[in-house]
Amino acid sequence: xxxxxxxxxxxxxLNRRQMLKIxxxxxxxxxxxxxxxxxxxxxxxxxxxxxxVPPTEAPKAMVNSVGKELPPDAAPPEQQAYVIxxxxxxxxxxxxxxxxxxxASLSDLYGIPLTRINKDFELIPGSAKSWKVSDDGNTWxxxxxxxxxxxxxxxxTADDFVATFRYMADPKSAYDFTWYYxxxxxxIKNFDEAVGxxxxxxxxxxxxGADDYELIFETSEVTPxxxxxxxYAMPLQAKALAAHGPAYNSNPDTSxxxxxxxxxxxxxxxxxxxxxxxxxxxxxxxxxxxxxxxxPDGFQAYQAGQIDQTVPxxxxxxxxxxxxxxxxxxxxxxxxDFRTDYFFFDxxxxxxxxxxxxxxxxxxxxxxxxxxxxxxxxxxRPAYSFLAPGFPAANGEALKDIQQYNVELAKQxxxxxxxxxxxxxxxxxxxxxxxxxxxxxxxxxxxxxLGIEVEVKSVPQKDFMADLLKRTADGKPDTTIDFGYISxxxxxxxxxxxxxxMKGSDLGGRHTWNNKQFQDLLAEAGPMxxxxxxxxxxxxxxxxxxxxxxxxxxxxxxPVNLWKPYIKGVPMEPGKINTNRGVAWPGVSAFNxxxxxxxxxxxxxxxxxxxx
Amino acid sequence: xxxxxxxxLAGLAFVLLAVSFLTFFLMYNTPGGPFEExxxxxxxxxxxxxxxxxxxxxxxxxxxxxxxxxxxxxxFGISYFYPNTRVIDLFSRYWGSSLMLGALAVAWSFxxxxxxxxxxALKRNTIIDxxxxxxxxxxxxxxIISLIFxxxxxxxxxxxxxxxxxxxPLYEQPPNTWVLPxxxxxxxxxxxxxxxxxxxxxxxxxxxxxxxxxxxxxxRSVVIGxxxxxxxxxxxxxxxxxxxxxxxxxxTFVEITFAIPGVGRxxxxxxxxxxxxxxxxxxxxxxxxxTISNLLIDLAYTLIDPRVxxxxxx
Numbered sequence: 001x002x003x004x005x006x007x008x009x010x011x012x013x014l015n016r017r018q019m020l021k022i023x024x025x026x027x028x029x030x031x032x033x034x035x036x037x038x039x040x041x042x043x044x045x046x047x048x049x050x051x052x053v054p055p056t057e058a059p060k061a062m063v064n065s066v067g068k069e070l071p072p073d074a075a076p077p078e079q080q081a082y083v084i085x086x087x088x089x090x091x092x093x094x095x096x097x098x099x100x101x102x103x104a105s106l107s108d109l110y111g112i113p114l115t116r117i118n119k120d121f122e123l124i125p126g127s128a129k130s131w132k133v134s135d136d137g138n139t140w141x142x143x144x145x146x147x148x149x150x151x152x153x154x155x156x157t158a159d160d161f162v163a164t165f166r167y168m169a170d171p172k173s174a175y176d177f178t179w180y181y182x183x184x185x186x187x188i189k190n191f192d193e194a195v196g197x198x199x200x201x202x203x204x205x206x207x208x209g210a211d212d213y214e215l216i217f218e219t220s221e222v223t224p225x226x227x228x229x230x231x232y233a234m235p236l237q238a239k240a241l242a243a244h245g246p247a248y249n250s251n252p253d254t255s256x257x258x259x260x261x262x263x264x265x266x267x268x269x270x271x272x273x274x275x276x277x278x279x280x281x282x283x284x285x286x287x288x289x290x291x292x293x294x295x296p297d298g299f300q301a302y303q304a305g306q307i308d309q310t311v312p313x314x315x316x317x318x319x320x321x322x323x324x325x326x327x328x329x330x331x332x333x334x335x336x337d338f339r340t341d342y343f344f345f346d347x348x349x350x351x352x353x354x355x356x357x358x359x360x361x362x363x364x365x366x367x368x369x370x371x372x373x374x375x376x377x378x379x380x381r382p383a384y385s386f387l388a389p390g391f392p393a394a395n396g397e398a399l400k401d402i403q404q405y406n407v408e409l410a411k412q413x414x415x416x417x418x419x420x421x422x423x424x425x426x427x428x429x430x431x432x433x434x435x436x437x438x439x440x441x442x443x444x445x446x447x448x449x450l451g452i453e454v455e456v457k458s459v460p461q462k463d464f465m466a467d468l469l470k471r472t473a474d475g476k477p478d479t480t481i482d483f484g485y486i487s488x489x490x491x492x493x494x495x496x497x498x499x500x501x502m503k504g505s506d507l508g509g510r511h512t513w514n515n516k517q518f519q520d521l522l523a524e525a526g527p528m529x530x531x532x533x534x535x536x537x538x539x540x541x542x543x544x545x546x547x548x549x550x551x552x553x554x555x556x557x558x559p560v561n562l563w564k565p566y567i568k569g570v571p572m573e574p575g576k577i578n579t580n581r582g583v584a585w586p587g588v589s590a591f592n593x594x595x596x597x598x599x600x601x602x603x604x605x606x607x608x609x610x611x612x
Numbered sequence: 613x614x615x616x617x618x619x620x621l622a623g624l625a626f627v628l629l630a631v632s633f634l635t636f637f638l639m640y641n642t643p644g645g646p647f648e649e650x651x652x653x654x655x656x657x658x659x660x661x662x663x664x665x666x667x668x669x670x671x672x673x674x675x676x677x678x679x680x681x682x683x684x685x686x687x688f689g690i691s692y693f694y695p696n697t698r699v700i701d702l703f704s705r706y707w708g709s710s711l712m713l714g715a716l717a718v719a720w721s722f723x724x725x726x727x728x729x730x731x732x733a734l735k736r737n738t739i740i741d742x743x744x745x746x747x748x749x750x751x752x753x754x755x756i757i758s759l760i761f762x763x764x765x766x767x768x769x770x771x772x773x774x775x776x777x778x779x780x781p782l783y784e785q786p787p788n789t790w791v792l793p794x795x796x797x798x799x800x801x802x803x804x805x806x807x808x809x810x811x812x813x814x815x816x817x818x819x820x821x822x823x824x825x826x827x828x829x830x831x832r833s834v835v836i837g838x839x840x841x842x843x844x845x846x847x848x849x850x851x852x853x854x855x856x857x858x859x860x861x862x863x864t865f866v867e868i869t870f871a872i873p874g875v876g877r878x879x880x881x882x883x884x885x886x887x888x889x890x891x892x893x894x895x896x897x898x899x900x901x902x903t904i905s906n907l908l909i910d911l912a913y914t915l916i917d918p919r920v921x922x923x924x925x926x
Contacts, residue, residue: 086779092694171657174665176647196657197616247696268694268702269873270779293779295871301776303769462644462886469648475656493824508655612778 066277068284073568075600080288080597081611082161082567082588083307084300085298086271094255094263097164097234097247098175105292106271107590108258110249111157112283112567114142114215114230117592119388119575119582121493122230124593126259127156127235128215137222137527138189142230144213148276150237150258151278157212163238166201167246169194180491184500184507184526186229189218222527224534225494230494231591259590260285269294283590286569286599290588299562303327306612308564309588315434315531321560326401330565333378333558334578337489338586341380341432343442343552346482348512356417358549362403363410364445365552374437378560383553385546386498390577393538403553407449414450415561423453428485429464433557439485442554455481468510477512479507486510487557490585495538497527502545513550561587564607569598613914617907624903630842631899632677632683632892633676640672646692646859646886666692679892688892689889691882699893703875710874713790714798714859720796722805722855726848730836736814744806751803757797760869767792775873793870797863801855808851812844819843845916853909869907 062070064077076078086105093099094107095341112127128142148156168175170192178195181188189205205218219226236246237256244254255263260283261273271292275285295301299317302310312318322325343365345352352358367382384403387394426443428435436458443454461465467480488510491497503522504514518541525537563572563581571594575582590596653845655660663669666679682689732744774792780792780848816822817840825835844911856901875894882890913920 042684092696121659171661172665174662175658176654176662179654182655192655192657195661245695250696267705267779268644268697293777293871295776296868296877300769301871304772304775306778405635460644462648466644466648471656609772612775 018348038198040388048546049566064275064286064288065452066275067283068275068286070286071568071599073602074286075566075602075604077288079608079611080286080600081291082287082289082309082600083291083293083612084309084588085301085307086292092268093593094248094249094266095234095236095246096177096232097168097236098249099175102176104250104266104271104538105294106261106273106290107249108259108591109261109273109290109595110235110255110259110263110276110436111234111236111590112148112259112279113235113591114161114233115227116590117231117493117584118591119571119573119578119584119594121575121577121584122469123231123493126231128230130229132226133226137224138219140217140219140226141209142215142217142284144215145280146213147280148258148283149249149278149280150235150256151262151276152239152256153278154237155212155241156235156258157216158208159212159240161215161233161239162206162208164234164236165204165206165234166194167241169201169204171197173246179508180232184444184503185224187219187223189220189222201543222529224527224529225492225496228491228494229497234590259283260503260596261290265287283593283596287595288594291612302562302564305608308567308608310562312557312562315374315376315437318379318560321562322376322378327562330559330562331378332563332578332580333560334580334583335388335390335585336557336559338391339487339489339557339559340383340386340388340498341435341438341485341487341554341557342383342386343426343483343485344511344513345441345550346479346512347550349422349482351417351419351480354417354419356413357419360410360417360450361411361446361553362549363406363413364449365403365442366437366445367554368405370438370441371555372386375434375555378558379433380555380557383556384552385542386502386551387495388556391490391495392493393535393542395539395542398539399543400547402543403549410449412504421452423455424483425455425457426483426485427464427467427481428456428458429461430458430484431461431486432487435485438554477513477571479505489557493583495535495542496522499538499541499545502551511550513545513548515544515548515550518544518548564604565606566601566607568599568601569594571597617911619912620828620907624900624907627897627903628896629680632680632896635892636672636676636679636888637894639886639891640675642886644886646888667916674887677795683896688893691890692887694884699889702878702890702895703893705781706878708876709857709872710863710876711860712782713794713872713874714856714861715803716790717798718855718859720794721801722852723900725802725805726809727805728802729811730813732806732810733813734836741810745810748780748803748806748810751799752807756796756800757865757869759799760865763792763796764869777873779871779873782872782874789870790872793866793872797859797866804851805848808847809844812847813840816840816843842916846913849909849912849916853905857898860901861898 006175021556036451037409060077061366062074064070070077091102091104093103094110095110096103114128115125116124116126118124127144127148129145130366131140131142133140144156144158146155150156165188167173168178168181168382180186180192183192190199190203191205193199194201194204207216208214209216217226236257240248240256248254248256249263250266252263252265257276258279260276260279262276263271264274266274267350269403273290275288277284295307297313298307298310299312301307306483312321321331345358347353371377371380371382385396387396389396426439428439436456438454443456446452446454464481466485470478470480472478488498501510501520502513503509503519505512506514507519521537525534526542528534546553553608571583572581574580575584578584583594584592586592588598643859645668647666647668648672660669667675679689691697691699691702694702728744728748732741768776774788777785777789822835822840825839864880866872867874867877868880878890879894882894
């Protein structure tokens, strides 16, 4: 607990006696003032020489270095620095279109994606001001804004986007997020073929339209959610990409930006970016700088007053938040990336190929106790299905009974299953939120009620994924995890993204549950443009998945962010889905505009001694 | 002597060759790899592109040989995760902080440990001896991680007398970001040296030649400083080697918990991420430092004790 924080809080607040004293004094002064005004007749107007009294000037608004007027309650420009702990993971790329899993902290601030989301998760224009789709649904035309300039003075044009997509599809680039634009996701025409080297990148379904500001995408099948997917369509500058390669933004000498910030200094242990004057006015930030330092423990750095935002990382830190009034006031649970944590079975192998056995196990997960005693209600909600509340097509309430905790029913189903097994091994991906603890609670429940010993093994993330996605030499699924615990969060706000992960290993999915009916429902729903009918199909697919019990849904995370009280702006106000503070996934970035909208309030000096 | 040194250096080359081969073998045969997909599976083509780009589609011995042929020319490769930066440049950046941390920790802890050990030996069985030995015992037995935890909670979060490193090299930082880690890093060394020195000094003080020196009427300072100390140096030099090697290769615990950008933290991160070029380079540097420090210690023995001869001569 931060003792100095408490002191500051005490210092900043007035006790009841002080408040009464001030109110009393104020009332007396105001009363006297009112009386004196009433008693004194108004002076007759007299001619005053113009030079005698200078004209009254309104308080001058503060303007930051990129010419943006700061709100009245903002701190001066020199205090407009937002400091975060950074990811701690090594990475040099600064743009999602250059590389996804090796990005450094403060990436994705150097361009404006085609589309963005607001704090209510609604789609809003980005660098594309509008878009339309052809009658057959396969050709999309995006009209780009013509007022977004790169920091080297050149305009952002369709050529930059074409170069970006060609880079991502080029086999030589070895881009690590190709699935996003592949068949079943983005469906960009010839994308998979280009990645495989059978088609040159020039034949990709991305091209310039009638002029520099028209961008055309062709898809291999109807993809109504394409604009939602393009929240990640962040441009690289064609010229810099050709001259310096995809990591040009991690070197201040070669960095070029059309987004709200530009890289000022970069090292593996500290990244600092500065406001970019070249972008369009509505993307210019209030902040002067953003700084990321990969403090190994962001929570400690937050308590020490060295950073402005963090997430508690373990149960002791959650307890510290719950028990400290100042930290509790700073804490804001939100939906994050609508992440769901779940158990899964390899349904191709006994005993998990037995539906009744799977159903028996599904009824033994006591989600309420797990959330009450392990994660705490602040951090999670019980999950009875995959799609979290607020996500399109979410239907958790209606599906709640299918995997309800019911020990008697579980015992009955187990007896009916005819399964005889003494021991199971439950593998937990080590990075999953309270994974080992939750798995142990589940293991105890299975042991206690079915008499089956369950050994819980925590496996490092990389090893776990290698085992889960293992394939034979001829490409057939060959996972070595029969019973596991893992999570998934969205990449784009559409059911095709979340449910697509469960399409089955035969179609390139994560798990061995290859249900033809489920796959057909997904295939039918994907291209539909009627939202209600589409939602219904996805809900049917999800219901089937819940009934089949290849997965036991455990919890929907509600990650808690701590924000210092001086972080202000539109994203900090309540939203429709994030009802505490609207700032939406993926945090302060150019994907959602938060990087342009937050600012440091004029109460900052009460909390922050200096900027690290 | 020159022949002996050349022989040892030739041995060093063999050791490094063996260490590098073993490290490659272990890295490539541990399950998982640097580019395992984290969420969505990649297509076989996309995965093949990544493996080809980094040469990971080749057997480990091919990559080992490629690495050796480049390393002898001073090219240690490029990190998988910092594609714009050579491994040697990354290491240089981190090493400065580790060197400063280690040098400052040794600079305060080694002399203090030796001095306290001597005082404890000279004041044997007095209250001073008991206080010193108790404190020394405390510093060597308490886990360093718990000391770090409490010191962060009290001095950084609570009192805010100190702060975490802000990600820049230690030598560019104000003292309030490095005084605490330097103190904690040296604490264990003080305790160990105090105990080692006390025991060695008591042993030497009981020797006949010390009794003879006293009987001759030599001053106490001469007896201790000239006769006792010199004979006590051999065990001290023996432990100074590992202490020095540990100091210059960084303390993982201290660097990680205080956010110091040092070699220990750098090495651990590279293991987590399977950044093979960094792992192999750090292992080779560590092996070189340890081997050379052992050679220097052996040479130091000959200076301290003329009876010691190296290379099999008597």
